[in-house]
Amino acid sequence: MSRNFGFLVLALTVAVATADDGPSDWSHQVELPTGETAIELFNGHDLTGWKGLKKYFSVVDQSIRAANDEPVSHGTYLFSDQAFREFRLLLEVKQNRSKGYSIMHSAVAALGERFTDPGSEFAFKGPLLMFCHDWGIWGAYTRGRIFPSDQKGPMMEVPWEKDGEWNQIEILVVGNRIRMVANGTVVIDHTETKDELKKCPIALQLHNNKEPQEFHFRGLVAVENPADELLTVKKDDIGVSTVVPSNVVIVHGAWGGAHHWKAVADSLSHDRAMDVRRITLTGLGERSHLASRDVDLPTHIQDVVNAIEFDDLSNVVMIGHSYGGVVVSGVVDAIPERISRVIYMDAHLLDDGESYLTHHTELKEKLVDRADQDGEGWQLPVDWANPMRDTPHPLATLLQPIHLQNPDGAKVQSSYWLFTDGGKPEADERHFYYQRAQQRGWPVKTFSWDHNPHRSRPDDVVAELAKLLKDPT
Secondary structure, three states, X not given: OEEOOOOOOOOOOOOOOOXXXXXXXXXXXXXXXXOOOEEEOOOOOOOOOEEOOOOOEEEEOOEEEEEEOOOEOOOEEEEEEEEEOOEEEEEEEEEOOOOOOOOOOEEEEOOOEEEEEOOEEEEEEEEEEEEOOOOEEEEEOOOEEEEOOOOOOOOOOOOOOOOXXXXXXXXXXXXXXXXXXXXXXEEEEXXXXXXXXXXXXXXXXXOOXXXXXXXXXXXXXXXXXXXXXXXXXOOOOOOOEOOOOOEEEEEOOOOOOHHHHHXXXXXXXXXXXXXXXXXXXXXXXXXXXXXXXXXXXXXXXXXXXXXXXXXXXXXXXXXXXXXXXXXXXXXXXXXXHHXXXXXXXXXXXXXXXXXXXXXXXXXXXXXXXHHHHHOOOOEEOOOOOXXXXXXXXXXXXXXOOOOOOOHHHHHOEEEEEEEOOOOOHHHOOOHHHHHHHHHOOOOEEEEOOOOOHHHHOHHHHHHHHHHHHHOOO
């Protein structure tokens, strides 16, 4: 059951059903990239090509109806005959919200395995890509909530859901990256770091429930081995993506520490519901007791890599401030599969083989002399008023060249912010890095802030970060 749709509509066009009920051609009218062949999983008339319990799954008005009129003690699934590993799936789903029907989420089950549970002949173990009433990824019989990892309870009252109406869904799985678009908005973007994803049938979920529930599915067009691009994302008043990033990791600058970012991190965590981690680099801040001449740039890069890997973080938004930009570049090169976005804040943006001081010859000479005078040749003392408890910085981290060899690191979405301290951008000492970001085609912004706005104006930094994370353009 396959055919190539060709060019049916303009790129990124999503057709809207003309009626609230009955058949829809939306899934068939999404233009597929050249080389993709559509597979119609549902013929609109019967459940040919599917296996499940007929008392729960049937065909009504050219849609698949999943419903129970009596308590169902175990979740059950309708499985496709065909199995998929990397795929694109286009479908529409609607939940019955009328009186007498309970509110419950449903899901597309994929990348796991079918098994027989004592309570159900058609059970599933693996990722559930959830929609309606709750959104995200749940590991059925495995890990609980996977995305967003910090979500406590159902992800309800979200702006992208159409309660009781048809919701247009695109699911894209390429490699270990799983994405979902709902009504034009990206609501899931998760890269799986565990080796658990499997080729298996696609399944539609009917959740266990003591009360009647009803879902309808239609469209159900799949593609094997799709192009790595979402087709149905659109910009509107919601923005490109309103999903709160699972994890934000902040890397401070030279002489600094995680304590410098406490106000920003607390606000992002408490007011914006983000999971924020502040990393203090070895030998600095509260870890200044670990300072030694052995601390170098690879040490600091490994500090952050370990924090991410030992906590098994994925979809990480990284913020690198000043010298922290150097560290962040090294982290992205080491584990690009775990990083979704990088924000360089008034930071050094290096190419392979450069150091923090490569483009600052006079400063290099001064710092080396200063370390020789009062830092035993390896440490840079604090030479200014110090209300924020800055600590001496290991000189080697500023002199050592960075090694950037992973081409996947260059694919990670990145932005650059330049802080001009009220001056002209072209006169700023970091304007060179701002220009480099422009040449790479990154989104860039300038602010009249001083070099440390996370200390002097944290509320403004939080507001701009929330804006960027909502719409990266």
